[in-house]
Amino acid sequence: MVDVALFVTCLTDTFAPRVGVAVVRVLRHFGCRVRFPVGQTCCGQPAYNNGFHREAAAMGRRMIDVFEGCDYVVTPSGSCASMVVHHTPHLLAGDRAYADRARQLAARTWEFGAFITDVLKIDLSSITADPAEPVTYHYGCHLRGLQSADQASRCVGELGGVVYRPLEQMDECCGFGGAFSSLFPNISNAMVSDKLDAIERTGASVVICNEAGCAMTVEGTARRRGMNVTFKHIAEVLAESLGLMDDVP
Amino acid sequence: MSRCETWFEANVRRALGDDALRGAVATAATAKIAARAAAVAGVRDFEALRDLATGIKQHTVDHLDRYVTRFIERVEALGGKVHVVATPADANECIVRIARDNNLTLCAKVKSMTTEETGLAAALEAAGVRMVETDLGEFIVQIDHDRPSHIVTPIIHKNRKTIARAFARKLGVEYTEDPQALTTHARRYLRDVFRRCDLGISGVNFAVAETGAICICTNEGNGRLSTTRPRVHIALMGREKVVPRTADLAVFLKVLARSSTGQPITVYTSLIHGPRRPADPDGPEQLHVVILDGGRRRIESGEYRDVLRCIRCGACLNACPVYRRIGGHAYENVYxxxxxxxxxxxxxxxxxxxxxxxxxxxxxRCLEVCPVRIDIPDMLVRLRRDQVDRKTAPWGRRIAFRLASEMLSRPWSYQFGQKLARACSGLGADGDWIRSLPGPFSRLTRLRDLPRPAARPFRQVWQEEEAMPTERAGVRAQSDSVERTGISRRPCVDRAHEESDIDSRIGRSTESRPSPLPRVDPAVVRQTAPDDDLVSVFCARAGDLGLHVTQSSTDALARDVAALVHDVATGADAGAGKVVIEPSLVCRRELERSLAGSMEMLDPHAGDQVMFSAHVGVTGVYAAVAETGSLVCVSGPELWRGLSLIPPVHVAVVWQEQIVPDLIDLFTTCLPTGLPANLTLISGPSKTADIEGILITGVHGPGNVHVVVVRESRKDPRP
Structure with missing residues (x-):
């Protein structure tokens, strides 16, 4: 049995608990033993990206302590995975007590979709996709360096019977970018608008978006526009397709 | 909003309000990125080339003093004069002094970002030297008193209407929006400049330490004209432009144009080795190379030195979602x-x-397309960190992040924060979403709805979830083979090379790391296979580039060339029927006999202006490159640079044994001994896409290039 520690991330924890539930259920369905270290908070990415590196390093150390001893750390966010995999080891490179452990944690940490396809090696074509309506997929930028847009979208495109409509310019940023979207709301909004236009052109009614930050931004703007599209994490889609979410509306 | 708008925010606001600008930039940038992707896909192992380019540049930047010194020695040995200057103002002063000392009054200038950096145009004007930008885009910028908004395609922000108005106003030509007609007007105007100029100023794409070569890559031919016609050539370069070896050019030329415009190689790639030799019939008498520090030394010694790897291809601009929406002027910077x-x-x-x-x-995205893998996002984060450390970041932001970080660092305060946010969000909530927030938070909901924190965060739901049975269904993962320790991660897209050696990336720039100079392995770089028929590869590639290729034989050569010249030289207006033939061309006598009567043969010895009146220039070549479809022409006794450049039609004769497989072969084993003052690769007809991305041929160099390939050995070798 594969031991997995769930790193749910602060955004998913706070805004999208259903995604966390879906991740747990899908992983269990595929035979993982899942635990949730309750001491976890934030990986430090917002602090890191905005230049508060002392604070980010402190949070990085906390992550390492909390997730010590797990075989795998799986997170529903590519962005937070990228923080743990790419940035924390550099931040803590000069820290004798943590440098090695940071690298070890990086090696054990996986974004959910990549974990499903690359570690568990699940044959997605054996799962019949629910919804039956057309879906499209938003590639979160911070998956770069973990999975290319082509690799990442396989999670969606290979689902059995899925009607998948790829987005034009799939790998272009949606305009979230953390503090960027509040520091430069106009540029951000121009980017979100173009992303929504591209979503509209696909005719898809479901957008699969695995980043809580991107989803908040794009869905929030879609609502303001009055667009009729649903946003889902791939874990929700998988869990629903497997009939695991009937009790969680 | 209580805070004042910054200059950048004001620029952004204006740019976003300009739909025409956004449309033009986004369309052009999208086309360029698509062209880049297609060009990259045509290379056997582009990632290996990027690795090499990165390694070579990093090594050079880490040992810049050594390579700059060697480059200076080589240039001086070739008879060039080198001026090392500290500041942009010093660079301008130096250039103005050279102009004054030589009584130079009319300058033909090649596009160069370094001259933009120093503000050279204003300095020359103040000194009474008339400077004319000769790149079409820069020319349009100059006559319209505009500024370039892209480092490669300077008028990406302009449409043909604004260009047409500028031409009508400044050149006094009839109003036309036709890019071809506009280009022809510019050509006429600039031809006159090229005839009369006594000073040429260029930038430098690469400076080769091993040989003292300066390499200039252009598409229109203005770069060649500006470094061929005037008496004096001044090249201005940032000191980071040096590369160690000529062989390195094989790598950089393969990545530069592909990253930049999606071309396999720029139309003209010139290697300039010093001023003209005494026996050369044309070319500048003086070559001055001005090497600028301009803040680079400061960068070299610090943690940002990777940025000096930049080869100014502009791919990151084209890829950037922010640049695409605000254009280049908003940054108020040369770059x-x-x-x-x-x-x-x-x-x-x-x-x-x-x-x-x-x-x-x-x-x-910028990192993903950068040919020398500059980790731009990482450096942006470091610059943000510097603002925090210097306490120049706004105090509100510093307090907010510090408080938030404190709160997020402990489970109890983190959970308290969640509850507080949930409670407060009840005020403006509409179901699970918040439509408007009060007071200072209102800007967060100005453009979009915000999600409401969930009533029960995941960590509360977890307790019930944990109690559920572990296996809900019979499907088991096929994961027994998964390695549980070590990195079983598949190679990453872009950071793979870095992740494989994560230590080297850590503190890369703060420690002094001995970075070895990577060997340029011909097997990695070469794009042709050993059993390729080089003549066929050359003909195919040259054809792709827009060269007109025909094949001939030794016996039929003079007749075939004569027929070709006859076809192309008649019917054209200016200079029709006038032909200049390179005296050393193998079949010259026979060719002249065949053309006598129907054509006027001009003698290249009769003076520079002959080239301007001829319609066709007929030359041999020094070599040809199969992989790129390039002709290689060199300067030397009885070898005019202008012959393949100034007449609107160029006819070149290539013998099969002159074709080398790849650039790497040209630069490692086939360079002439005793370097020629000028070696130019010609890879297509002169062209531009400066006006709305529309391809126009025949800007300054020949618009028609005909290649006659003889699939035999040359019987009558050149003297």
Whole structure:
């Protein structure tokens, strides 16, 4: 049995608990033993990206302590995975007590979709996709360096019977970018608008978006526009397709 | 909003309000990125080339003093004069002094970002030297009193209407929006400049330490004309432009144009080795190379030195979602886009450009396309860190992040924060979403709805979830084979090379790391296979580039060339029927006999102006490159640079044994001994896409290039 520690991330924890539930259920369905270290908070990415590196390093150390001893750390966010995999080891490179452990944690940490396809090696074509309506997929930028847009979208495109409509310019940023979207709301909004236009052109009614930050931004703007599209994490889609979410509306 | 708008925010607001600008930039940038992707896909192992380019540049930057010194020695040995200057003002002063000392009055200038950096145009004007920009885009910028908004395609922000108005106003020509007609007007105007200029100023794409070569890559031919016609050539370069070896050019030329415009190679690639030799019939008498520090030394010694790997291809601009929406002028810097967000604060006052590192979503597309793998997002984050450490970041932001970080660092305060946010969000909520927030938070909901924190965060739901049975269904993962320790991660897309050696990336720039000079392995670089028929490969590639290729034989050569010249030389207006033939061309006598009567043969010895009146120039070549479809022409006794450049039609004769497989073969084993003052690769007809991305041929160099390939050995070798 594969031991997995769930790193749910602060955004998913706070805004999208259903995604966390879906991740747990899908992983269990595929035979993982899942635990949730309750001491976890934030990986430090917002602090890191905005230049508060002392604070980010402190949070990085906390992550390492909390997730010590797990075989795998799986997170529903590519962005937070990228923080743990790419940035924390550099931040803590000069820290004798943590440098090695940071690298070890990086090696054990996986974004959910990549974990499903690359570690568990699940044959997605054996799962019949629910919804039956057309879906499209938003590639979160911070998956770069973990999975290319082509690799990442396989999670969606290979689902059995899925009607998948790829987005034009799939790998272009949606305009979230953390503090960027509040520091430069106009540029951000121009980017979100173009992303929504591209979503509209696909005719898809479901957008699969695995980043809580991107989803908040794009869905929030879609609502303001009055667009009729649903946003889902791939874990929700998988869990629903497997009939695991009937009790969680 | 209580806070004042910064200059950058004001620029952004204006740019976003300009639909025409956004449309033009986005369309052009999207086309360029698509062209880049297609060009990259045509290379056997582009990632290996990027690795080589990165390694070579990093090594050079780490040992810059050594390579600059060697380059200076080589240039001086070739008879060039080198001027090392500290500041942009010093560079201008130096150039003006050279102009004054030589009584130079009319300057033909090649596009160069370094001259933009120093503000050379204003300095020359103040000194009474008339400077004319000769790149079509820069020419349009100059006559319209505009500024370039892209480092490669300077008028990406302009449409043909604004260009047409500028031409009508400044050149007094009839109003036309036809890009071909506009280009022809510019050509006429600039031909006159090229005839009369006594000074040529260029930038430098690469400076080769091993030989003292300066390499200039252009598409229109203005670069060649500006470094062929005038008496004096001044090349201005940042000191980071040096590469160690000629062989390195094989790598850089393969990545530069592909990254930049999606071309396999620029039309003209010139290697200039000093001023003209005494026996050369044309070319500048003096070559001055001005090497600028301009803040680079400061960068070299610090943690940002990777940025000096930049080869100014502009791919990061084209890829950037922010650049695409605000255009280049908003950055108020010579270097806009992602690379500009680094260079502007690093080369200038970081406080003035404090907004630039913040104005990025850190999406990483720039890194993904950078041919020398500059980790721009990482450096933007470091610049943000510097603002925090210097306490120049706004105090509100510093307090907010410090407080938030404190709160997020402990489970109890984190959970308290969640509850507080949930409670407060009840005020403006509409179901699970918040439509408007009060007071200072209202800007968060100005453009979009915000999700409401869930009533029960995941960590509360977890307790019930944990109690559920572990296996809900019979499907088991096929994961027994999964390695549980070590990195079983598949190679990453872009950071693979870095992740494989994560230590080397850590503190890369703060420690002095011995970075070895990578060997340029011909097997990695070469794009042809050993059993390729080089004649066929050359003909196919040259054809792709827009050269007109025909094949001939030794016996039929003179007749075939004569028929070709006859076809192309008649019917054209200016110079029709006038032909200049390279005296050393193998079949010259026979050719002249065949053409006598129907054509007027001009003698190239009769003076420079002959080239301007001829319609066709017929030459041999020094070599040809199969992989790129390039002709290689060199200067030398009885070898005029102008012959393959100034007449509107160029006819070249290539013998099969002159064809080398790849650039790497040309640069490693086939360079002439005793370097010629000029070696130029011609890879297509002169062309531009400066006006709305529309391809126009025949800008300054020949618009028609005919290649006659003889699939036999040359019987009558050149003298």
């Amino acid at each position: 806009p886009g992602p690379i500009g967000k680094l260079l502007a604060p690093l080369l200038n006052d970081p406080e003035h450009y404090a907004d630039l590192p913040q104005a990025s979503s850190l999406c990483g």
